[in-house]
Structures are given as C-alpha cells and as structure tokens.
Amino acid sequence: MGTNYNYCLMQENREKDYESITPFSESHSEFLNKLENIYTGPKHCIGTFHDKLYIWGETNVDFDQEDENGAKWEVVPLPDSKDTSTFNKSACKEMLLDIPLSITFHERVKQVSIGFDHSLLVLENSNFVYSQGIGKQGELGLGDQTKAGVFKRISTEFSQGVRSVKAGVKRSFLITQDFQVYAWGTTDFAKKINVPQHFKELDEHLITDIVLGFKHNWYLSRNPEGEINSLLCSGDNKKGQLGFDSSRKSTSLEMRSELLKNLEKLGIQKVDIQCTWNSTIILGMWGETQVVLITGSTKYGVVDPEKDLLLLDSDKVCNKEDFEELKYFYLKDLGEELNNSGITKFLTLNESFFVVTEKNEVYGWGWNEHGNLGVGTLEDESTPTLITPNVKNIYGNGAYTIINYHDD
Amino acid sequence: MADALGDDIVDIYDEVEIEDMEYEDGILYYPCPCGDRFQIPAESLAGGEKIATCPSCSLKIEVIFELDELNETLTDLAGEPISVC
Numbered sequence: 001m002g003t004n005y006n007y008c009l010m011q012e013n014r015e016k017d018y019e020s021i022t023p024f025s026e027s028h029s030e031f032l033n034k035l036e037n038i039y040t041g042p043k044h045c046i047g048t049f050h051d052k053l054y055i056w057g058e059t060n061v062d063f064d065q066e067d068e069n070g071a072k073w074e075v076v077p078l079p080d081s082k083d084t085s086t087f088n089k090s091a092c093k094e095m096l097l098d099i100p101l102s103i104t105f106h107e108r109v110k111q112v113s114i115g116f117d118h119s120l121l122v123l124e125n126s127n128f129v130y131s132q133g134i135g136k137q138g139e140l141g142l143g144d145q146t147k148a149g150v151f152k153r154i155s156t157e158f159s160q161g162v163r164s165v166k167a168g169v170k171r172s173f174l175i176t177q178d179f180q181v182y183a184w185g186t187t188d189f190a191k192k193i194n195v196p197q198h199f200k201e202l203d204e205h206l207i208t209d210i211v212l213g214f215k216h217n218w219y220l221s222r223n224p225e226g227e228i229n230s231l232l233c234s235g236d237n238k239k240g241q242l243g244f245d246s247s248r249k250s251t252s253l254e255m256r257s258e259l260l261k262n263l264e265k266l267g268i269q270k271v272d273i274q275c276t277w278n279s280t281i282i283l284g285m286w287g288e289t290q291v292v293l294i295t296g297s298t299k300y301g302v303v304d305p306e307k308d309l310l311l312l313d314s315d316k317v318c319n320k321e322d323f324e325e326l327k328y329f330y331l332k333d334l335g336e337e338l339n340n341s342g343i344t345k346f347l348t349l350n351e352s353f354f355v356v357t358e359k360n361e362v363y364g365w366g367w368n369e370h371g372n373l374g375v376g377t378l379e380d381e382s383t384p385t386l387i388t389p390n391v392k393n394i395y396g397n398g399a400y401t402i403i404n405y406h407d408d
Numbered sequence: 409m410a411d412a413l414g415d416d417i418v419d420i421y422d423e424v425e426i427e428d429m430e431y432e433d434g435i436l437y438y439p440c441p442c443g444d445r446f447q448i449p450a451e452s453l454a455g456g457e458k459i460a461t462c463p464s465c466s467l468k469i470e471v472i473f474e475l476d477e478l479n480e481t482l483t484d485l486a487g488e489p490i491s492v493c
Contacts, residue, residue, distance in 0.1 A: 003442065003443065003464065003465075005442070005443065005444060005464045006443050006444075008443075042439075042441070042442075042443035043443045058443075116439050136430055169439050170439075214439070214441070238423075239422075277441040278422075278441075350441035350442070350443075351441055367441075369442070369465050369466060370442065370465065397443070398441065398442050398443030399441075399442040399443060399465070400443075
C-alpha cells in the first residue's frame with residue numbers, strides 16, 4: 001500500500017496511490033516469498049536469497065557494467081507481469097524498475113543497507129564493502145566516481161572484518177568486527193568524503209549499532225545482553241529530533257549518558273532507539289507496559305495533541321527537574337489494546353509508524369498522504385489504528401508499505 | 409511551521425540552506441521524505457521565489473539564500489560558472 005511513484009510496489013500504474021491493502025499478483029507473491037531478506041529504501045528495494053541479489057524501484061543500474069567477478073544484471077521474468085523482452089536497457093541512468101533485476105555473487109549476501117540514492121552490500125567472508133547507485137556527496141565511497149550501475153567494490157580493505165554497514169541520506173557508515181566506525185559522504189563532521197575514513201572519536205565507545213534519521217545520527221554500544229550501555233548522537237536538532245531544545249540547531253558528537261540515566265531512573269527498561277526522517281523514537285518497557293517516546297517532528301499525525309503528553313507531564317513522573325533529558329519527549333498513547341500487547345516489531349517510515357504485536361496484528365499511525373497506512377483513506381492518523389491481522393512481517397520506507405502474511 | 413507569503417499561507421515542511429541542495433541542469437534538488445525530491449529552478453530563486461515543491465506529494469520547503477550571493481553559491485554547487493541574476 002502507499003505510493004508506487006518509484007515502482008517500489010512493482011505495480012504497473014506508477015501514478016496510483018494504493019490506500020487500501022492490495023494483493024500482489026501470484027508471481028510477485030511467489031517472488032517476494034522466496035526472498036531471505038527484504039530491504040526497503042525511500043526509492044528502491046533490494047531482496048536477497050543466498051548469493052543472489054534482486055533490485056527494483058528507482059535506482060541506477062547499468063546493463064553494460066560488470067562487477068568484479070564479471071556478473072551483470074539480469075531481468076527476472078514474472079509470468080503475470082509485463083513482457084520483459086521489451087525491457088528498456090538504457091545504460092547508466094536512473095531507472096524505474098517495475099520488475100526486479102537480479103545479480104549473482106559468489107558468496108552469500110550477508111547484509112544490505114539502503115540510503116536515499118545508494119545501497120551498500122556486505123558479502124559473507126569478505127573484508128570489503130560494495131556500493132551501488134548515485135552518490136554526489138561521496139556516499140558511494142568509490143573516490144571520484146559518483147555513479148555505480150552495479151555493486152562496485154570500495155577499495156578500502158577492512159582486515160578486522162565487517163560487522164555491519166549503514167547507508168543514510170548522503171552518507172554511509174561501517175562498523176568493523178573490533179568496533180571501529182568508518183564514515184564517508186557528507187556528515188555533520190565532514191563534507192564530501194569520498195572514501196571511508198576512520199571515525200576515531202568513537203573508538204573508545206565500542207559502537208555496535210548506528211541509527212540514522214534524515215540528518216541526525218545515534219551511535220549505540222550494546223552489551224552482550226543487547227542492552228544499550230553507551231549512547232552518543234550528532235547532527236541536526238532544529239526540529240528537536242535529538243531531544244534538545246530546538247533552538248540548538250545541531251550538535252557535533254555528544255555523549256548522552258544522562259539520557260540513559262534518566263530512562264533508567266524512570267524505570268524504563270529494554271530501551272531501543274529508532275528514527276524517522278525528523279524524529280527520534282525511544283522504545284522501552286515501563287513495568288509491564290510498552291512505551292513509545294517521540295521527540296522531534298510532531299506533525300502529520302505523529303503526535304496527537306489531544307491524547308499524547310509530554311513525558312514529564314505524565315502523572316507517572318513526579319519531579320521534573322530530575323529528568324531534564326526527557327523534557328522534549330512525548331509519551332505516545334498507544335491505546336489499551338496495544339499497551340497490553342507485546343510488540344515484536346516496530347517499523348518507522350519517514351513520517352509514519354507501524355507496530356506488529358505478538359498476536360501478529362499490525363497497527364499504524366502518522367503521515368498517510370499516499371495511503372501508506374493501508375486504512376483505505378489518504379488522511380493522516382494520529383491514533384494507532386488496527387490495520388490487519390495475521391501478519392508475518394512488514395517492510396516499507398518513504399511513503400509505501402509491503403506486508404507479508406502468514407500462509408494460513 | 410506556517411509562513412506568510414503574500415496572501416497565501418504556505419505550510420512549510422522544512423527550511424533548507426541552499427548550500428545543502430544539489431544543482432543539476434538549472435534545477436536545485438533536495439530529498440523529500442516521500443522518496444522523491446523537492447525541486448526549484450535556479451532562475452525562480454533569482455526571481456524571488458523561495459518555495460521548492462515535491463512533484464509527488466504536497467510537502468514544500470523554503471530555500472534559505474542570499475540573493476546577492478546567488479550566482480556565487482550556484483557556481484560552488486555546480487562546480488562551473490552559473491549566472492541567473
């Protein structure tokens with residue numbers, strides 16, 4: 001559901017918004033169901049299966065280019081889709097792909113991360129990273145090369161091994177197995193860096209995860225139990241998306257130990273962090289209750305002024321002075337049904353949200369101009385609304401959503 | 409944030425410094441959260457327009473720039489001499 005403008009929904013009608021849940025054709029469903037992983041970016045999507053990678057949506061592909069092993073893109077025929085023999089293979093330009101293309105590597109695809117115009121790829125048993133797409137700010141990491149029509153190997157070898165990669169808007173990050181962070185592209189600390197650079201200021205923090213908004217960044221260090229024991233941030237705050245007063249437009253790298261302490265003191269446990277385009281979401285358990293705290297952009301139904309409270313206005317908090325770091329966070333009213341349900345997945349699109357419950361139900365709220373919430377309208381929803389049951393997984397970005405149902 | 413421009417009230421999604429935009433063939437672009445790009449012709453900026461629109465959704469941004477430095481800024485963004493005013 002949502003916009004098919006970039007063909008991320010692989011439907012033939014590019015101009016149509018799908019405001020109701022619309023089934024994929026049989027061959028599309030079969031194709032999507034066989035994928036091991038689906039990664040969704042604002043403009044394009046990638047699916048993986050063993051050593052195969054599939055790409056569709058709006059992206060830069062070049063049928064004349066080969067990767068380091070001589071592999072080229074191939075059109076994936078979907079019987080009930082259009083005639084693929086007439087596919088326009090115009091070289092090295094941004095293409096709108098309503099059918100997937102595939103490419104085969106000789107190692108299992110370990111991880112993919114999608115930014116705005118580019119993608120990053122890590123292969124199993126490789127100390128290299130590959131990038132594809134368009135990167136005028138250096139986010140490809142390929143030196144002066146600003147376009148890559150296939151996945152091209154970034155020349156830097158990460159001999160420590162690659163733990164994970166994270167592609168953002170105009171920037172890229174990599175964490176090595178020994179917790180070093182590399183960055184390239186345009187970030188809040190450097191512009192147009194076109195090869196990976198070691199972000200040494202983070203070395204002592206043993207970063208394990210990076211969470212990115214449009215122009216704000218969170219750096220997390222988790223202990224083996226998965227708990228966040230160190231937290232830093234950087235980037236834009238002009239909408240309050242880092243939890244500071246919005247008069248403070250941005251920040252360079254800053255420790256947020258006090259924020260973690262405030263959460264702990266308040267009794268919020270199992271803390272996790274996610275971002276939308278211009279907000280930060282803290283997820284956690286407050287006793288037996290699931291809580292969602294939001295700071296930053298509060299328009300487009302993100303926050304309901306009638307129901308959601310600034311956290312410190314909640315009657316659960318007595319002494320506001322003790323919780324200064326939580327001053328700008330809203331406590332989202334999830335409603336009785338969601339409060340009492342375990343949440344197995346929380347998905348952020350760029351201005352909207354979905355939660356999947358232990359009962360496999362999906363709830364959503366936020367920006368809905370393209371019908372991406374799938375509730376049958378194009379109206380924003382400020383209250384978490386039950387969308388559909390029997391959900392196995394949910395994917396999406398920008399203003400589109402893909403739901404995978406259980407078979408029964 | 410609402411901004412008064414003439415008789416119309418324009419609901420602005422964001423205010424963006426022109427230096428953060430990308431210049432391509434006479435048009436300035438900036439990523440839109442819907443997956444498309446905000447855009448405005450450089451010549452429109454020279455004519456006093458400062459609202460960039462997204463062709464795929466209703467969101468708009470306001471471009472922050474100095475008119476008397478516009479040619480110089482565009483030249484920096486394009487990497488070649490640009491003159492629109």
